[in-house]
Amino acid sequence: MTLPRMPMGVVFDMDGLLFDSETLHRDAARDAAIEHGCELPDAVFLSLIGGTWPDNRARLLAHFGEDFAVDDFEARWARCYARRAAAGPALKPGVGEMLALLDSLGLKRAIATSSSHEAVRRNLAAHGLDGRFDAVVARGDYARGKPAPDPFLLAAKRIGAVAGTCLALEDSPHGVRAAAAAGMAVVMVPDLVPAREAERALCCFVAEDLHAVAKAILAVAP
Known part of the structure; x- marks a missing residue:
């Protein structure tokens, strides 16, 4: 499980990737x-x-x-x-480790989701993660949603990065196609939908969880 290069920014999906929603x-x-x-x-x-x-x-x-x-x-x-979801969805494994790693490396990060800004705020607040992301791109921010690349392109712009230098983390086929169309390196961390050959062909690798992604980033870190 390797990345082609050190990413200059990381763009996360939300549902099924950060939260068990x-x-x-x-x-x-x-x-x-x-x-x-x-x-x-x-x-x-x-x-x-x-x-x-x-x-x-x-x-x-x-x-x-x-x-x-x-x-x-x-x-x-x-x-x-x-x-x-009144009590807030649980965090997916490895979220804390990933955010701490990005902090230590000084890497900016964004959320690109099909959910609403209110859903993002609610989920982040439930786990004390307010302010841990440099940008949030949510429903209403883009003309075309996933599998179009618009959410990922806007997320890269908002964190001041070129899309092709970013790493996208996704759990869904729609999201994988969107991130790949944006020119990002993609890692799929499947949730309810398993990775098929079509998604595997677009990804650097398919990871069991965000712990594995963190290890891959560390392996290419300077």
């Missing part, structure tokens, strides 16, 4: 489907991970049909998630 989203989506009188297959939910709401809205309508009350379902999903 994708499992909460999955369970909340199931709750919402039951309330809505339908069933959400796992394959459909997994196709939504890392996507933007307009794209995911289209995926839900493609599955359930054009007469599906998708906006009502989305509102139910949000309420169910709020209940399940």
Whole structure:
């Protein structure tokens, strides 16, 4: 597991990468489907991970049909998630080590997520991580969401780095494609969706957790 070079900045996805929130989203989506009188297959939910709401809205309508009350379902999903995530999602393994390493190396870091700024603030505050990221790019900041490169390109700009010199850390196929399209070195740390050959071909390597990523950065550090 090696990196091609020392990164000049690191861009993190949030859900499923920094926080164990994708499992909460999955369970909340199931709750919402039951309330809505339908069933959400796992394959459909997994196709939504890392996507933007307009794209995911289209995926839900493609599955359930054009007469599906998708906006009502989305509102139910949000309420169910709020209940399940009231205490804040758990940190994923290795987050603390990664941030401490970036501090010691003087590397800037950003979050690039399809979630809202409010969700980012809530998750960071729950773990005392306010101020640990130099920039946050969230829903509403870009014209095109993942798998388009826009979130990653903007994140690099906001930390004053050239995108091609940055390392992107992602858990989802949509995110991996977005980061690769931005010209970044990519490491996938899978959460609910395993790495397929298509994602592996775009990554420097696939890591079990952020501890492994930290070791790879140390190996190329000056």
